[in-house]
Amino acid sequence: MPAHKRVLVIDNGSYECRVGWHDSKEPELRFRNVLTKPRKDRKKDNNQATDALALPAGTTAAQEECKGNGEIQVGNDIINIEAVRAHLKSPFERNVITNWNHQEQIFDYIFTKMGYEGKESIANPIVLTEALANPNICRRQMSELLFECYRVPAVSYGIDALYSWQQHQQQHKGVQDALILSFGYSTTHVIPVLNGRMQLEHVRRLNVGGFHIINYLFRLMQMKYPVHLNAITSRMEKLVHEHSHIALDYQEELLKWAQLDYYEAHIMKIQLPYNPVTASNALLTAEQKQEKRRELALRLLDIKNRREREKLQEDEEQLQLLRKLRLLYEQQKMQKFERALQQQQISNLEELDKLLTTVQSRIKRVKERASAPPRPSKQQDKLDKMPKPPEGVPQAQWLAELRGKREELMRRKQARQQQRTEQGKRHTHAAQERMRIISTLAARSEKRRKVNNGDEEDDGFGMNDNDWDVYKRINRYNDDSDSDAENEQLLEFEKILNHYDANGDDAQNAAMQALNAAENYQLHFGVEAIRVPEILFQPSMIGCSEAGLAELIAFVLKLFPAEEQQRLADHVYLTGSCAQFRGLKARLAKEMMELRPFKSSFAIYESQDPALSAWLGACLQARVPNFSEVLTTRSQYEEQGGEYFKEHRASNSYYPTPKD
Amino acid sequence: MTEATTSSSAKVKRTFKQTFAFPKNCVYRPLRQIQNMERNQKLPPEQPTYFTLNAPPSLRPAKKYSDISGLPAPYVDPHSKLRYANAEEYASMQHMPSDIINGYLTVRGYTSAVG
Numbered sequence: 076m077p078a079h080k081r082v083l084v085i086d087n088g089s090y091e092c093r094v095g096w097h098d099s100k101e102p103e104l105r106f107r108n109v110l111t112k113p114r115k116d117r118k119k120d121n122n123q124a125t126d127a128l129a130l131p132a133g134t135t136a137a138q139e140e141c142k143g144n145g146e147i148q149v150g151n152d153i154i155n156i157e158a159v160r161a162h163l164k165s166p167f168e169r170n171v172i173t174n175w176n177h178q179e180q181i182f183d184y185i186f187t188k189m190g191y192e193g194k195e196s197i198a199n200p201i202v203l204t205e206a207l208a209n210p211n212i213c214r215r216q217m218s219e220l221l222f223e224c225y226r227v228p229a230v231s232y233g234i235d236a237l238y239s240w241q242q243h244q245q246q247h248k249g250v251q252d253a254l255i256l257s258f259g260y261s262t263t264h265v266i267p268v269l270n271g272r273m274q275l276e277h278v279r280r281l282n283v284g285g286f287h288i289i290n291y292l293f294r295l296m297q298m299k300y301p302v303h304l305n306a307i308t309s310r311m312e313k314l315v316h317e318h319s320h321i322a323l324d325y326q327e328e329l330l331k332w333a334q335l336d337y338y339e340a341h342i343m344k345i346q347l348p349y350n351p352v353t354a355s356n357a358l359l360t361a362e363q364k365q366e367k368r369r370e371l372a373l374r375l376l377d378i379k380n381r382r383e384r385e386k387l388q389e390d391e392e393q394l395q396l397l398r399k400l401r402l403l404y405e406q407q408k409m410q411k412f413e414r415a416l417q418q419q420q421i422s423n424l425e426e427l428d429k430l431l432t433t434v435q436s437r438i439k440r441v442k443e444r445a446s447a448p449p450r451p452s453k454q455q456d457k458l459d460k461m462p463k464p465p466e467g468v469p470q471a472q473w474l475a476e477l478r479g480k481r482e483e484l485m486r487r488k489q490a491r492q493q494q495r496t497e498q499g500k501r502h503t504h505a506a507q508e509r510m511r512i513i514s515t516l517a518a519r520s521e522k523r524r525k526v527n528n529g530d531e532e533d534d535g536f537g538m539n540d541n542d543w544d545v546y547k548r549i550n551r552y553n554d555d556s557d558s559d560a561e562n563e564q565l566l567e568f569e570k571i572l573n574h575y576d577a578n579g580d581d582a583q584n585a586a587m588q589a590l591n592a593a594e595n596y597q598l599h600f601g602v603e604a605i606r607v608p609e610i611l612f613q614p615s616m617i618g619c620s621e622a623g624l625a626e627l628i629a630f631v632l633k634l635f636p637a638e639e640q641q642r643l644a645d646h647v648y649l650t651g652s653c654a655q656f657r658g659l660k661a662r663l664a665k666e667m668m669e670l671r672p673f674k675s676s677f678a679i680y681e682s683q684d685p686a687l688s689a690w691l692g693a694c695l696q697a698r699v700p701n702f703s704e705v706l707t708t709r710s711q712y713e714e715q716g717g718e719y720f721k722e723h724r725a726s727n728s729y730y731p732t733p734k735d
Numbered sequence: 736m737t738e739a740t741t742s743s744s745a746k747v748k749r750t751f752k753q754t755f756a757f758p759k760n761c762v763y764r765p766l767r768q769i770q771n772m773e774r775n776q777k778l779p780p781e782q783p784t785y786f787t788l789n790a791p792p793s794l795r796p797a798k799k800y801s802d803i804s805g806l807p808a809p810y811v812d813p814h815s816k817l818r819y820a821n822a823e824e825y826a827s828m829q830h831m832p833s834d835i836i837n838g839y840l841t842v843r844g845y846t847s848a849v850g
Contacts, residue, residue, distance in 0.1 A: 171769075193750055194751050196753075197751055206785065208784055210785050224752055224753055276783045279788055298835050298839055329800075329807055489830075603805070613798060616843070618842070618845065621792060626794070733779075
């Protein structure tokens with residue numbers, strides 16, 4: 076293996092993948108180790124299919140576009156990671172690669188980005204990180220993939236935490252013993268190293284990591300603010316990365332948070348974006364509605380008046396005519412009179428007189444109405460009917476009372492509603508309670524019948540009206556019929572309150588509503604800041620039965636004799652992205668103080684770059700002159716099989732799978 | 736398994752790749768399956784593997800925290816089984832829909848006997 080060849084270093088972490096050449100200062104490529112396959116937009120596909128039919132010339136183009144839609148997106152190529160968060164796929168389960176299709180996609184992405192497109196194979200050796208104690212099956216598949224599919228010349232497998240340790244050793248030359256705490260995305264490792272060798276049999280892994288922390292916060296916020304679910308999803312990681320910290324003394328901090336004034340002083344409120352227009356929109360339209368209604372009423376009144384006037388004019392004309400007819404009769408011009416009567420379709424004199432009086436009275440009535448003072452409008456009527464506060468009680472107080480009563484009613488209604496829905500589901504307390512009541516009712520009547528030889532004796536059940544409520548409680552299809560009176564009362568209260576509120580100061584109301592809207596769109600982030608990362612120390616908080624970090628350190632140290640314990644405790648090294656939590660070092664110092672013997676020494680060192688040190692350490696190893704000795708070449712792979720790999724200081728130990 | 740067939744058909748041809756495909760039953764193996772396979776391999780018992788490195792179960796009694804606020808919780812609601820720290824939390828629990836209650840319980844890893 077020529078030593079001068081550049082080496083491609085891949086730190087294949089379950090959260091982030093870092094790829095770069097071994098002679099560069101930092102990785103050329105960093106991406107979230109996920110991929111997504113956008114679901115094809117069916118509608119679009121159909122459209123394109125019809126287009127293609129219509130235009131045979133454009134077929135290929137349309138098809139290609141179709142394909143582009145369904146193409147898998149990897150890492151930084153994912154256009155909108157928030158939109159596809161639910162469909163993100165990872166090759167990892169915990170820190171082990173289990174899905175090789177996904178891993179192949181990731182490798183395709185890596186090698187394309189690193190400029191291998193157009194070349195015939197991957198000509199450079201690769202340094203690749205793998206899980207501590209990676210199962211042989213997984214390594215075999217990795218080797219198969221690299222050697223068979225990509226024709227890689229050689230590969231070297233190592234453990235990220237140990238690479239990071241090697242990088243750290245640059246500053247601490249000569250230190251050969253350490254207790255490495257590696258904080259990963261899905262796991263946390265406690266790795267004892269003595270005389271430069273990892274003590275594999277005493278390594279322990281806590282299956283809690285950054286993923287669990289983020290997920291825990293997400294679930295907590297989701298249940299605290301069910302309405303803001305969509306807004307929450309994208310903000311959780313940022314909250315964990317930037318605003319969470321590990322408490323020095325968790326119990327003490329919690330007690331502080333329990334104090335209201337401490338809470339008020341330290342709570343972090345996150346204002347979600349919201350639209351203030353929509354908040355006051357309802358109010359505005361209500362006002363406009365009222366205005367419109369008034370206009371409409373005026374117009375109607377106008378029309379009515381005009382019609383009345385026209386009618387009056389008509390009536391007066393008719394009256395004139397009838398008077399003339401009457402005059403004809405009085406002047407004894409019978410012939411002319413008869414003809415006129417016929418013309419007006421009036422049969423005789425009597426009818427004419429009747430008609431005359433009705434028209435006269437009608438005109439009189441209309442004129443009277445017009446001259447009378449305008450009647451109070453219906454609205455005024457309603458206003459008069461509106462209940463007024465009782466004597467001696469200020470309006471505000473009365474309204475407040477009403478409001479209280481209304482809320483009480485609403486609450487009762489809601490409780491009933493909830494009980495009903497709960498009863499509908501099995502295994503809820505309400506459903507169980509219902510079954511209990513039914514069975515006791517049944518048992519009681521059964522017992523009674525037995526005692527009295529079938530004679531029902533009246534035990535007084537039903538004498539009291541409230542006794543019957545028990546049947547209401549167990550009726551699943553209770554449709555609120557018992558609370559009609561309550562509903563009516565509720566309506567009445569609402570009418571009164573609406574009336575007085577509408578007449579109240581609208582501007583102030585609107586301002587209040589806007590403020591409420593802003594508050595409704597706030598997330599409170601308080602105890603969560605320490606509660607969420609605390610699961611590293613107390614995995615029981617998320618229902619994980621494994622020992623917490625401090626307990627685990629104590630456990631691992633106890634596996635060694637006292638002298639070696641001291642050597643390990645003298646150099647505790649923190650690495651991994653999750654080691655960046657504020658307060659972690661202080662907390663670990665406190666825990667070490669508690670678990671180490673009185674007055675014994677210990678020291679904790681933090682990685683200078685927890686996220687990158689593993690990659691840098693791997694590069695370091697690729698630079699040593701005898702690097703080629705730790706490379707597993709293709710010929711070795713073909714000879715020894717996929718499980719085989721060259722051991723080195725930062726690698727797992729090789730053990731062949733026994734053949735049976 | 737269907738996933739394997741679809742993705743191999745949709746594979747983009749890249750120059751640096753040889754035609755290669757895993758046997759279908761190897762494309763995706765859950766960790767549990769790998770564990771079972773290792774168990775059947777008759778490894779020497781002292782050989783540490785991925786699955787022997789799990790952290791031991793905690794021997795310290797788990798502290799009890801309120802499901803809602805995370806504060807130390809001296810009380811448990813016998814109906815919903817939620818833990819709570821004070822009266823206000825108890826009051827807020829009374830109006831909680833059952834899916835939220837169940838959510839809190841599952842986050843804590845609580846599984847009831849009734850299911």
